[in-house]
Amino acid sequence: MHSLTTRDVAKRGLFELLESDVERQRREGGPLMRPLVAESPAMRRALALAERAAAARSTVLLIGETGTGKEQLARHIHDLSPRCEGPFVPVNCAALPSGLLESELFGHEKGAFTGADQRRLGRFELANGGTLLLDEVGELPGPAQVALLRVLQEREITRLGGGQPVRVDVRLIAATHRDLRAEVRAGRFREDLFFRVHVVPVELPPLRERPEDIEPLAQLFLERFGREAGRPARALSASALALLLRHPWPGNVRELQNIAERLVVVGEAGSIEAEELAAVLPGVSPEDAPAAECPPSLWEQERRLLVEALARTGHNQTHAARQLQISREQLRTRIKRYGLLAG
Numbered sequence: 622m623h624s625l626t627t628r629d630v631a632k633r634g635l636f637e638l639l640e641s642d643v644e645r646q647r648r649e650g651g652p653l654m655r656p657l658v659a660e661s662p663a664m665r666r667a668l669a670l671a672e673r674a675a676a677a678r679s680t681v682l683l684i685g686e687t688g689t690g691k692e693q694l695a696r697h698i699h700d701l702s703p704r705c706e707g708p709f710v711p712v713n714c715a716a717l718p719s720g721l722l723e724s725e726l727f728g729h730e731k732g733a734f735t736g737a738d739q740r741r742l743g744r745f746e747l748a749n750g751g752t753l754l755l756d757e758v759g760e761l762p763g764p765a766q767v768a769l770l771r772v773l774q775e776r777e778i779t780r781l782g783g784g785q786p787v788r789v790d791v792r793l794i795a796a797t798h799r800d801l802r803a804e805v806r807a808g809r810f811r812e813d814l815f816f817r818v819h820v821v822p823v824e825l826p827p828l829r830e831r832p833e834d835i836e837p838l839a840q841l842f843l844e845r846f847g848r849e850a851g852r853p854a855r856a857l858s859a860s861a862l863a864l865l866l867r868h869p870w871p872g873n874v875r876e877l878q879n880i881a882e883r884l885v886v887v888g889e890a891g892s893i894e895a896e897e898l899a900a901v902l903p904g905v906s907p908e909d910a911p912a913a914e915c916p917p918s919l920w921e922q923e924r925r926l927l928v929e930a931l932a933r934t935g936h937n938q939t940h941a942a943r944q945l946q947i948s949r950e951q952l953r954t955r956i957k958r959y960g961l962l963a964g
Contacts (some may be wrong), residue, residue, distance in 0.1 A: 631934030657693055658838050663829035667823055668694070675701035680773075682758075682818050683796040685825030688873030691796040694825065704792055707751025710871075712764075714742045716824035722765045727772075729781035745778050745789045752792045759799035759810060770814045782908045788841060793818070828870040828877065835865050838874060853890055860895035867891060868902055868957040927955055 628773035674681050675698045683691040692711055717725055724734075728743030730826050736756045744753055755761075761769065773793065777786040795818040828835065839857060847854045857865070870876055883901050884893055889946045928943065934940035942952040 655659055657690060657697055658834045658841065660837060661826070661833040664757055664831050665827040665836060667825050668697075669700050670821070670822050672701060674698065674823070678792055679823075680795065680818050680820045682801075682820070682822045682918075683794065683825060684801075684822055685796075685798065686827045686873055687798050688842050688875035689825040690874050691825060691828060692754060694823070695754045695756075695794045695796065698793075698794060702752065702792065704751050708748055709752050709754070710748035711745050711754040711756060713756045715760040719762045719765070722761070722799045723768055726765070727768065727778045730783045733810045734781070741782070743778065743780065744856060745772060745791055746787065748791045749789050750791075752794060754794045756795065757795045757798070758795040759797040759801055759804055760809075766811045766814050770817060771812065773814075773817045789870050815921070828873045832866055835870075835877065836862055836955065838877055839865060846885040848884050848886055852885065855885060855888065855890070856892050857898075858894050861898045864895055864898050864902060868904070915942045923955070927952075933957075 657664075657668065671681065671683075671694055673744050674719060681695075681696055681698060685691055712725060714722065724741070724743065726743050726745055728741050728746055731739050734740055755769075772789070775786070776790070777788045779786050791811070795927055801810055801815050805812045805815050807873065827839075836857070839862075843856070844854045865877075872879070880898075884897070887901075888897060927941075929939075930941040930944050934944065938949055938952055938956075942949045945952065948954075
């Protein structure tokens with residue numbers, strides 16, 4: 622693979638992180654979340670479709686295996702939508718007992734049932750003016766499916782124990798790891814509800830189908846966990862990267878995040894070699910990695926170009942951006958992306 626020039630990298634805008642600056646800064650300052658990295662064609666297509674849908678009110682259905690980042694993409698859609706100033710309220714339908722689902726979604730009045738000692742607003746009311754994410758919507762039991770269908774049709778809810786309907790203005794995003802068409806055929810998911818949530822389907826590819834994203838994701842996690850732990854950033858050797866690329870990633874991006882955290886927390890300083898990675902990566906051994914050194918990846922090339930431009934200009938971002946033929950704002954985005962926290 623030939624080396625890229627500064628102009629090539631600037632024009633191509635490699636490794637687009639399609640999170641808003643506000644959301645990215647929030648996540649870097651709070652609990653570590655899985656970022657939306659999209660160098661692979663499959664992930665680029667998913668994010669492009671999600672972005673086009675963000676401006677509308679239409680219901681979006683995110684489809685993907687556990688750990689592929691469905692909640693992150695839902696937050697991204699919310700951030701790009703006209704409702705970005707409103708609340709983003711996620712609820713995992715699979716995590717709630719069936720007896721509590723309707724109370725959680727629609728709220729209840731005081732005295733509605735034993736233990737209901739005060740009125741409680743449900744997730745739909747809490748999300749009013751914003752976005753509600755129903756994660757694992759395929760796990761909803763039959764009665765909750767009927768109630769959800771009614772809300773989507775009427776745009777109003779009735780709290781448990783209440784008699785007056787309450788209007789709600791909510792943009793719904795649903796997510797599932799199941800094949801909802803198959804669930805409809807099996808009689809486990811209502812067909813009329815399926816058509817209500819299957820307006821704009823967006824499929825998130827599993828990590829094993831987006832190998833171009835593995836290195837940038839791993840490096841982002843390593844750098845972020847390193848900052849959290851107050852340790853120098855660790856880098857992957859070519860042999861370690863080869864092991865990552867061969868792993869099937871049954872846990873998807875969540876599994877990669879956990880591996881990166883383990884390497885930072887229990888590892889020593891310095892480059893991550895194949896032997897160290899094999900000790901924490903199930904099902905592989907150092908012998909699986911090729912002995913030959915891999916050529917610099919596009920991720921490494923763009924990062925190196927940024928480092929060199931900043932060094933030449935004494936970290937003057939205006940001058941560095943001019944040399945790279947990109948805007949100063951694009952440069953600042955890339956500085957954050959690669960962990961080059963220059964002044």
